[in-house]
Amino acid sequence: MKEDYKKYADEVVQLRHYFHQHPELSNQEIETTEKIKEILTGWGIKIIPTELETGLVAEIKGESKGATIALRADIDALPVEERTDLAFKSESEGIMHACGHDLHITSLLGAIRYFNGHKNLIKGTVRFLFQPAEETGSGANQVLAKDVLHGVQAILGFHNNPNFKTNEIALQKGPMMAGCYKFEIKISGRGSHGAKPEKGSDPIVTLGEMISSLQTIVSRNINPQDAVVVSVTRVSAGSVWNIIPGEAVLGGTVRLFKLENAELVKQRLTKIAENIAAAHDQEVSVDWEERTLPIANDAALTNAVIDNLDFKVVQPILSMAGEDFATYQKQVPGVFAFVGSNGAPDAADWHDPKFIGLDETLPTGIGYFVEGALGILNYLNT
Structure with missing residues (x-):
């Protein structure tokens, strides 16, 4: 017309x-x-x-x-x-x-x-x-x-x-x-003096390993022809220069076009976080939120x-x-x-x-x- x-x-x-x-x-x-x-x-x-x-x-x-x-x-x-x-x-x-x-x-x-x-x-x-x-x-x-x-x-x-x-x-x-998803991972370790790391259980080390490992979700689990993004956008740990904190938090977003990939990413993200935390004798909680489909x-x-x-x-x-x-x-x-x-x-x-x-x-x-x-x-x- x-x-x-x-x-x-x-x-x-x-x-x-x-x-x-x-x-x-x-x-x-x-x-x-x-x-x-x-x-x-x-x-x-x-x-x-x-x-x-x-x-x-x-x-x-x-x-x-x-x-x-x-x-x-x-x-x-x-x-x-x-x-x-x-x-x-x-x-x-x-x-x-x-x-x-x-x-x-x-x-x-x-x-x-x-x-x-x-x-x-x-x-x-x-x-x-x-x-x-x-x-x-x-x-x-x-x-x-x-x-x-x-x-x-x-x-x-x-x-x-x-x-x-x-x-x-x-x-x-x-x-x-894309669908938009928000995640947050809280790591519970045990704080100590920075000069006595053996007295605690450092969640910052665990956080670092998680950030690197989360990148394998896309590179080793998703069909290369599918568009999926996993981005860590926020990290938080500690407030004093000489104290290892007892808790660390990382958060971010996932973007994708296929709903089945959302469930796959959620499962892999949760398992990676839990297993890395367990390897360091620490506890972890994972919060996953669907923002938009x-x-x-x-x-x-x-x-x-x-x-x-x-x-x-x-x-x-x-x-x-x-x-x-x-x-x-x-x-x-x-x-x-x-x-x-x-x-x-x-x-x-x-x-x-x-x-x-x-x-x-x-x-x-x-x-x-x-x-x-x-x-x-x-x-x-x-």
Whole structure:
């Protein structure tokens, strides 16, 4: 379909600047939620009551009956101090939309503006989900726990991506973003004076062996054709220069695309930690936390979206970053894409204090929501 989405982008670009200037952290998006409510109420859009503390759901029914689908945008920001020269840079100290969720909010608002004037194109119902707390990995779980998606047959979302140009949409069936897992290993030894190591049981030596051995999980247990990352990102032990501590802690993250690899990594990580600790007559505890699942796009719905997009669709670069959109896909088939938001060779990436998502992203973001939604409705109603 052919449509000039720039006029809808022009309507919401100042709103984008407002949201960028007033970012709020996960589960604290109170003013953001109120601003979205104010906008939608002014447009005459129905807001569905929910038990969500932040975030909201709106709805537009078409002129004919059909399927019910949801379009999702996340609304939270990050604890990052902005270091850009944008005229609309963050006014909140230490908080920034360093992942570009302000672009997601306003792309969805632009899509709502479009659908409010084109209800004749909707065969069914479109719900608009403004989701809190994506950055903590808990927002989608909150939405599902409150039964907000009851009756929804498919869900559509995207994440801006500064590695692509603003007129590009990166999309494919199957994997898009990795599952994200967090681990922490606590080693309990026995402290002693640094001059008398034989009097204790040094957990720092054990920690060092574990860090090296954990790297064999990928190199010697995972199919080389599978993408898996095991990263130790935090170590803690001791506080005095001449005392061997009684405890040491290491933590990190695992990223992967296949669920079966998650169980394999968890088993190997636990066994390595336990066996190395046992070799030193020490005790260990392992905490494993699933933060986000891998995103895997429904094949049929993805084809329906791509076939209806009047944009340049390119091959995605699989991302090891996590996104809790995958949580919805456990219950509802969905499609998730990357929408280009910069494209410059030196563009700062997500979570960087110098991240810049361009306003020119908005027409493509709006168009993706509109055309993707109509493609899915056409498929479901056939």
